[in-house]
Amino acid sequence: MGHIWLAQQPCGARPEFLTAQGDDLPVELYAKAVDEDTSIVPVTHVCFKNGFRSSVREICRIAHAKGALVLVDDYQDCGTRPVNVKELDVDFYVTGTLKYLLGPSGVAFLYVRKELIPLLEPKISGWFAQRNPFAFDVRHLDLAPSARRFESGTPPIPNIYAASAGIELLREVGLENIAVQIRKLAQLLIKGARDLGIRIKTPSDSMGPLVVLQSGKVEAIIGRLAAENVICSGRHDGLRISCHVHNTRNDVETVLELLKKNRKLMEPGTNAA
Amino acid sequence: MGHIWLAQQPCGARPEFLTAQGDDLPVELYAKAVDEDTSIVPVTHVCFKNGFRSSVREICRIAHAKGALVLVDDYQDCGTRPVNVKELDVDFYVTGTLKYLLGPSGVAFLYVRKELIPLLEPKISGWFAQRNPFAFDVRHLDLAPSARRFESGTPPIPNIYAASAGIELLREVGLENIAVQIRKLAQLLIKGARDLGIRIKTPSDSMGPLVVLQSGKVEAIIGRLAAENVICSGRHDGLRISCHVHNTRNDVETVLELLKKNRKLMEPGTNAA
Numbered sequence: 001m002g003h004i005w006l007a008q009q010p011c012g013a014r015p016e017f018l019t020a021q022g023d024d025l026p027v028e029l030y031a032k033a034v035d036e037d038t039s040i041v042p043v044t045h046v047c048f049k050n051g052f053r054s055s056v057r058e059i060c061r062i063a064h065a066k067g068a069l070v071l072v073d074d075y076q077d078c079g080t081r082p083v084n085v086k087e088l089d090v091d092f093y094v095t096g097t098l099k100y101l102l103g104p105s106g107v108a109f110l111y112v113r114k115e116l117i118p119l120l121e122p123k124i125s126g127w128f129a130q131r132n133p134f135a136f137d138v139r140h141l142d143l144a145p146s147a148r149r150f151e152s153g154t155p156p157i158p159n160i161y162a163a164s165a166g167i168e169l170l171r172e173v174g175l176e177n178i179a180v181q182i183r184k185l186a187q188l189l190i191k192g193a194r195d196l197g198i199r200i201k202t203p204s205d206s207m208g209p210l211v212v213l214q215s216g217k218v219e220a221i222i223g224r225l226a227a228e229n230v231i232c233s234g235r236h237d238g239l240r241i242s243c244h245v246h247n248t249r250n251d252v253e254t255v256l257e258l259l260k261k262n263r264k265l266m267e268p269g270t271n272a273a
Numbered sequence: 274m275g276h277i278w279l280a281q282q283p284c285g286a287r288p289e290f291l292t293a294q295g296d297d298l299p300v301e302l303y304a305k306a307v308d309e310d311t312s313i314v315p316v317t318h319v320c321f322k323n324g325f326r327s328s329v330r331e332i333c334r335i336a337h338a339k340g341a342l343v344l345v346d347d348y349q350d351c352g353t354r355p356v357n358v359k360e361l362d363v364d365f366y367v368t369g370t371l372k373y374l375l376g377p378s379g380v381a382f383l384y385v386r387k388e389l390i391p392l393l394e395p396k397i398s399g400w401f402a403q404r405n406p407f408a409f410d411v412r413h414l415d416l417a418p419s420a421r422r423f424e425s426g427t428p429p430i431p432n433i434y435a436a437s438a439g440i441e442l443l444r445e446v447g448l449e450n451i452a453v454q455i456r457k458l459a460q461l462l463i464k465g466a467r468d469l470g471i472r473i474k475t476p477s478d479s480m481g482p483l484v485v486l487q488s489g490k491v492e493a494i495i496g497r498l499a500a501e502n503v504i505c506s507g508r509h510d511g512l513r514i515s516c517h518v519h520n521t522r523n524d525v526e527t528v529l530e531l532l533k534k535n536r537k538l539m540e541p542g543t544n545a546a
Contacts, residue, residue, distance in 0.1 A: 001411065002411030002412055002413075003398045003399055003400060003402065003403065003411065003414055004397075004398055004399060006398070006412075006413070006414040007394070007395065007396050007397065007398035007414060008396065009414075010394065010396065011396065017411075017412055048409075049409070098427060104429065104430065104431050105427045105428065105429050105430050105431075106379050106428075106429025106430075106431070106432060121280070121283065122280065123280050123281065123283065123284065123396075124277075124280065124397065125276045125277055125279070125280035126276050126277060127276060129276065130276065136321075136322070136508055136509065138274065138275030138276065138290075139275055139279075139290055140275075140279070141276055141279040141280060141282075154371060154378045155378065155379075156377065156378050156379025156429045156432055157377065157378050157379075158377045158378075158379070158431070158432065158435070159379060159429055159431065159432065162431070235409055236409065
């Protein structure tokens with residue numbers, strides 16, 4: 001998300017970054033940084049680097065008190081538990097089907113608080129944003145009154161079918177059930193890694209879905225795991241393990257056994273960032 | 274494309290539209306409209322409404338003489354013949370795989386004249402635009418020196434496989450061969466429609482791929498054709514028929530027979546625009 005906001009600097013934006021305290025980004029940092037000059041507070045619900053979970057409601061309270069809007073990026077969590085944008089009180093919420101919604105890349109979602117919709121005119125537009133796309137009136141911008149005004153051109157249609165299938169599957173299982181299972185697995189993985197003496201970058205009370213373990217040889221451990229059909233990713237010095245409802249205790253035990261076997265690759269190393 | 278440029282008005286853009294003379298948009302209109310204040314001349318290679326083909330090289334000469342850039346949208350033609358952006362002398366060229374490239378929606382292409390690349394900083398960015406996407410350095414915008422700087426987030430990966438298959442198929446047939454076949458079919462269709470007394474909105478010397486016939490009952494004729502497995506689209510008072518290399522003379526004859534049978538639906542009507 002950083003790149004997206006940094007790219008707005010030619011329009012006058014002055015992005016400010018908060019600096020995590022260790023693996024934690026306490027809400028007090030937002031309270032200190034947000035003032036009357038703050039236009040928008042972009043928040044990652046779950047951090048892509050260490051799985052830290054932001055206190056969205058509290059951040060909204062801080063931002064709104066100063067007249068700032070809040071945008072939540074839920075890409076790293078959506079699909080793992082129920083989410084209610086109105087309860088969270090966010091102004092914007094974005095996510096996509098690529099990750100825990102079990103869909104393909106190419107389909108993303110934007111929620112905009114209803115009162116804000118008519119006040120916002122997108123600079124990226126197209127025929128799908130028009131009140132009546134089939135008017136083919138290329139000489140007038142006649143934005144839809146609904147959130148459809150934020151669409152642009154023809155979307156990637158085939159992907160929508162795959163995306164729907166993923167969402168239907170998750171709803172069939174039930175998002176509450178999914179959350180319970182993911183928390184169990186995340187806690188099992190954190191406990192097991194701790195017992196192996198591995199440094200855990202994810203806060204210890206994490207409900208998942210990301211569990212990130214420190215490794216001095218991230219690429220090497222990813223390769224060893226992949227050889228045993230355990231697919232993980234790496235971000236800087238973090239081995240990133242994702243739990244979802246289709247995973248079992250057995251999966252977690254397999255990972256832990258492989259980590260034990262490759263314990264040396266999990267020492268802190270020189271590729272930290 | 275109109276919507277895209279109209280949406281730039283809050284940034285100070287003042288879009289100006291040329292008005293076609295009948296079904297023709299002569300190059301002289303560009304010569305009259307383009308002056309030293311013109312920043313960019315967006316040109317549709319083939320018009321989505323009537324299949325008119327723009328004289329891109331001449332438009333580039335006019336625009337460049339006044340210091341303006343030219344962007345060509347080739348969505349309605351790419352895949353039907355060889356195209357050489359350097360010979361055309363365009364500054365920007367955009368297209369996508371959805372139409373004559375026989376691919377899905379979701380994959381589009383942007384060409385930028387090499388000298389312009391380092392001068393342009395996109396306001397829509399993301400990790401794929403960075404010099405090293407895998408640096409995951411969210412605090413700095415470090416745009417790739419190549420045209421990759423115009424990418425944004427994760428692209429719709431599955432669509433790329435389908436897009437590649439379409440392009441490979443076209444290359445196997447050969448774009449020169451495809452152009453010959455399409456021109457033959459377009460001319461056959463134009464001649465046949467003329468013989469039926471139908472008004473043709475496409476210039477009579479058209480090499481295709483679009484042939485647009487006037488109809489007072491576009492939706493009705495589309496329905497009649499669809500019932501016989503002939504899939505067409507409509508734009509205002511135009512029945513839009515697309516020829517591609519997989520079509521045969523037989524296909525054109527089938528269309529003409531159906532038009533003859535439904536000749537009344539091809540009278541000029543009240544839905545013109």
